[in-house]
Amino acid sequence: RTAAPPSPPAVYSLDGLLVFGLLLVCTCAYLRKVPRLRAWLLSEKRGVWGLFYKAAVIGTRLHVAVAVSCVLMAFYVLVVK
Secondary structure, three states, X not given: OOOOOXXXXXXXXXXXXXXXXXXXXXXXXXXXXXXXHHHHHOOOOOHHHHHHHHHHHHHHHOHHHHHHHHHHHHHHHHHHO
């Protein structure tokens, strides 16, 4: 009897997507505070570039929830995983 080959690792895991989303929101919220970058990167409100604008708005309006989520995700990645 031969053993079954190991299954390939999941390329897109849920925790990886959550980390990416949190980093995107935090980065865009920070860039919104820089005037020169705000005019260059966050001026579009529609299309692909509008995603950065919307992430910046979420990061500034829900800054407490985003900060708590970042702390919880850091604990999960460093300790649990």
